[in-house]
Amino acid sequence: MELNTSAAAERNKQPILAELRQLLPASGRVLEIASGTGQHVEYFAREMPGLAWQPTDRDDADLAQIDARRRQSGLANILPALRLDVLEQPWRMARQVDAVLCINMIHISPWETTTALFSGAERLTAAGSGQVILYGPFREGGLHTAPSNEEFDGWLKEKDARFGVRNLEDVEAVADEHGFTRAHLARLPANNLLLGFRRR
Numbered sequence: 001m002e003l004n005t006s007a008a009a010e011r012n013k014q015p016i017l018a019e020l021r022q023l024l025p026a027s028g029r030v031l032e033i034a035s036g037t038g039q040h041v042e043y044f045a046r047e048m049p050g051l052a053w054q055p056t057d058r059d060d061a062d063l064a065q066i067d068a069r070r071r072q073s074g075l076a077n078i079l080p081a082l083r084l085d086v087l088e089q090p091w092r093m094a095r096q097v098d099a100v101l102c103i104n105m106i107h108i109s110p111w112e113t114t115t116a117l118f119s120g121a122e123r124l125t126a127a128g129s130g131q132v133i134l135y136g137p138f139r140e141g142g143l144h145t146a147p148s149n150e151e152f153d154g155w156l157k158e159k160d161a162r163f164g165v166r167n168l169e170d171v172e173a174v175a176d177e178h179g180f181t182r183a184h185l186a187r188l189p190a191n192n193l194l195l196g197f198r199r200r
């Protein structure tokens with residue numbers, strides 16, 4: 001199978017990894033939502049071998065890509081990809097995880113995916129230690145942080161009026177409703193944020 005490659009994932013995987021190293025425990029289990037091509041999970045699993053990585057996506061073509069990449073990598077700490085649409089609640093998944101990681105999904109899907117993400121994470125993580133880690137573009141105080149993000153927002157809304165660059169404070173409010181407090185914010189290249197939320 002020919003593997004798809006996302007240029008953005010190639011560019012952002014290293015800066016994201018540097019943040020994950022600060023946030024994640026040395027061992028445990030990470031659930032990745034919307035794994036896409038699987039490039040991130042492959043890279044993170046190789047670089048953080050003490051963790052077991054569970055890739056997921058709602059798209060069957062993506063799942064096939066992720067599993068092809070997993071097999072090619074030979075990495076035993078990547079679990080077989082599972083179909084997971086965050087909007088199908090409750091998630092058909094019982095195993096607790098240390099962290100839920102979601103890269104570049106909440107702006108390119110309806111707002112409901114943000115609430116669904118925290119709702120699912122609340123069920124699967126432990127109070128006091130569970131985390132949600134998000135990466136992507138965000139508005140802050142209602143304002144775009146760069147002209148490129150504003151242009152991207154326009155492009156997203158043209159594609160689907162329900163899509164759009166989310167406001168950081170709105171995401172924090174949803175997180176709070178589900179028992180998560182933002183404990184980490186890193187400004188990464190290309191005007192993207194890496195946000196770490198801790199379960200209270």
Ligand SMILES: C[S@@+](CC[C@H](N)C(=O)[O-])C[C@H]1O[C@@H](n2cnc3c(N)ncnc32)[C@H](O)[C@@H]1O
Nearest residue numbers: 009034035036058059084085086103104105109
């Ligand atoms: C822009 S891609 C990002 C993929 C990957 N995380 C990356 O950064 O390269 C958006 C991903 O979100 C997934 N997605 C969209 N809506 C979803 C939903 N409701 N539940 C789960 N995944 C979803 C898509 O299938 C796609 O893989």
